[in-house]
Amino acid sequence: MNLLLITILSITAAADSLGGSASEALFSRRKPFTSVEAGWRGRSEAAPLFPEEGRAAGKGLVDIRTLVRPDSTRAVAGRVEYANGFKHGVQWNSSSDYSVVYPYVMADTLSGNVRKESYAFSGGYSFMRGEWNFGLRGSYRALHEWREVDPRPRNIVSDLRADFSVGRRISPYYTLDANVYYRRYAQSNSVAYFNPRGANTAQFHLTGLGSYFYRFSGTISSYLSTRYSGNGGGIAINLFPLRGKGWKACAEYGFLDNVHHFPGLNEAPYTELVTHDAAITGSFFGRKWSAGGSLRAQLRNGYEHVLDNGIAGAYNSLMMLNMYSGVFYEAALHGGLSAGRWHFGGEASYRGAFEQYTYPGRMFSVSGVRAAAGAAYALKAGAWTLEAHAKASGFIPTSASAVIPAKYTLEAFQEHQKYRLERLSAAFAGIDAGIMAERPLWKSVYGFTRAGFYYDTLNSVIYSITIGIKL
Amino acid sequence: MRKLAIGLLLTLLSACSGKVEPELFSSVEIALSTPDGMGVKSMSIDPSLPGNKFLNLNTGINYPFPEFKDGKASMKVQKGVYSVAFDGKAVMEDGSSRTLRSYAHSDPVKAVNLVSGTETLVLDVIYLF
Numbered sequence: 140m141n142l143l144l145i146t147i148l149s150i151t152a153a154a155d156s157l158g159g160s161a162s163e164a165l166f167s168r169r170k171p172f173t174s175v176e177a178g179w180r181g182r183s184e185a186a187p188l189f190p191e192e193g194r195a196a197g198k199g200l201v202d203i204r205t206l207v208r209p210d211s212t213r214a215v216a217g218r219v220e221y222a223n224g225f226k227h228g229v230q231w232n233s234s235s236d237y238s239v240v241y242p243y244v245m246a247d248t249l250s251g252n253v254r255k256e257s258y259a260f261s262g263g264y265s266f267m268r269g270e271w272n273f274g275l276r277g278s279y280r281a282l283h284e285w286r287e288v289d290p291r292p293r294n295i296v297s298d299l300r301a302d303f304s305v306g307r308r309i310s311p312y313y314t315l316d317a318n319v320y321y322r323r324y325a326q327s328n329s330v331a332y333f334n335p336r337g338a339n340t341a342q343f344h345l346t347g348l349g350s351y352f353y354r355f356s357g358t359i360s361s362y363l364s365t366r367y368s369g370n371g372g373g374i375a376i377n378l379f380p381l382r383g384k385g386w387k388a389c390a391e392y393g394f395l396d397n398v399h400h401f402p403g404l405n406e407a408p409y410t411e412l413v414t415h416d417a418a419i420t421g422s423f424f425g426r427k428w429s430a431g432g433s434l435r436a437q438l439r440n441g442y443e444h445v446l447d448n449g450i451a452g453a454y455n456s457l458m459m460l461n462m463y464s465g466v467f468y469e470a471a472l473h474g475g476l477s478a479g480r481w482h483f484g485g486e487a488s489y490r491g492a493f494e495q496y497t498y499p500g501r502m503f504s505v506s507g508v509r510a511a512a513g514a515a516y517a518l519k520a521g522a523w524t525l526e527a528h529a530k531a532s533g534f535i536p537t538s539a540s541a542v543i544p545a546k547y548t549l550e551a552f553q554e555h556q557k558y559r560l561e562r563l564s565a566a567f568a569g570i571d572a573g574i575m576a577e578r579p580l581w582k583s584v585y586g587f588t589r590a591g592f593y594y595d596t597l598n599s600v601i602y603s604i605t606i607g608i609k610l
Numbered sequence: 611m612r613k614l615a616i617g618l619l620l621t622l623l624s625a626c627s628g629k630v631e632p633e634l635f636s637s638v639e640i641a642l643s644t645p646d647g648m649g650v651k652s653m654s655i656d657p658s659l660p661g662n663k664f665l666n667l668n669t670g671i672n673y674p675f676p677e678f679k680d681g682k683a684s685m686k687v688q689k690g691v692y693s694v695a696f697d698g699k700a701v702m703e704d705g706s707s708r709t710l711r712s713y714a715h716s717d718p719v720k721a722v723n724l725v726s727g728t729e730t731l732v733l734d735v736i737y738l739f
Contacts, residue, residue: 354718445689445723448719460634498635498688
């Protein structure tokens, strides 16, 4: 969960979230299935919401999922995804996983295109024994991003997570479940110049809100090869309904402690980011309607190491200073109603961010209200099952302010922060629409296709197309 | 049990790999040491000259030197590692005017650590003319 990415990709309300639990497959409302799908996702923004993720992106992907119920007391779930694509016009970011490592990214003042390739695997097994349920789940994500012109970032991400859950039936209708997880995160991030004449674009080690780590910024190769090393964990308490209807609730907390090192300087640590996430969600699912709400918050504490003069060849950390902090928050409500072939849904949220840098003092704050309402219609036409949906959404800012000291901030960095403030506090309205068509191919095998399109008043476009089979 | 739970929560919220310094600034007392031991009545350092620096290596912030009186000055800087060098216009205790140079900590590999709440920094100077 990352509130920093106030994403415009949330096409459907997250009304069916089960929270983080290795046993969630056991209580899933979905019937057993296996699906294989291939598709293309694309995005193009005239004024990118996050220029650090590019003004345009596209990826082709293959996604295989399965949910198997050997009997009513066991569930096996698995997923494999491969994606290959690109990001165009990436600015102010030579690192990967921007939402994980922000604000500690390496960046230059140019923009460029990035190629990317990723793999993700996850699998879990859960079962019931009398009134108790247990679950184990593992997931692994690998990401490779690179550029083929100078300056050339090459980044490799490895993200591993293991969950264990235990729960107990507390009534004929509900189970209370506790899930704990461990997370191991690693990213190698390096920038090279294959043409020495191209080595005149300095890389900056950003430290938040227009500040940067002056000492190791530049073009020296040992300063441009870094790695992130993170350990994290968390706990979630989940309430699951046993009969598909009723209350679902979750209270969860997680953290990630991510240290940023220079491998070429004897693994000297120079920044460290500790991220805390907390959320409380609750929904009620009736026969023909649902409603719910959520409160989410994320706290980022950023620390800068004071490294000594390195005269002994090893850069030792003398102390850490807490220089950056950021709070990202959201309060949301959602609801849905089914009437015959129609389904109506709506959501509203208040969200914002408050960041500060200790010295020289910097501050960045935005907040606003987002609302969305939509409808979907499903029908059967012969062997075909067809569904169409449309949704209108909008964002209205309620506050926006920033303090960026010009005396201590490079002009290009001032422009970057000014753009962030303007873009993250810009009002916009959008509409998205999609269709889905499905039909049996043979026996219990179905073929399906989906297409979706989003457009808003800031000239942002998101589109997707998928074909697949399931059984 | 409650204290243990609160302590664990606070530990988790501030979890990080090393010692976090709660105070950001260091109060530095600077003292000048001349080759012949003659006292420096006053000295000023022009911040516009590129070679004059009290430079935090990490942040790149270059602090302007304060006026020196009787060979001493004090300033408050962010804790860190500093590269220090200057050419200063001084009036010596015998009334003569001299230009004093400090360069011992000019090179980053000879930077000084200013990491405590209060620090004393003795700078050896030479006479330029």
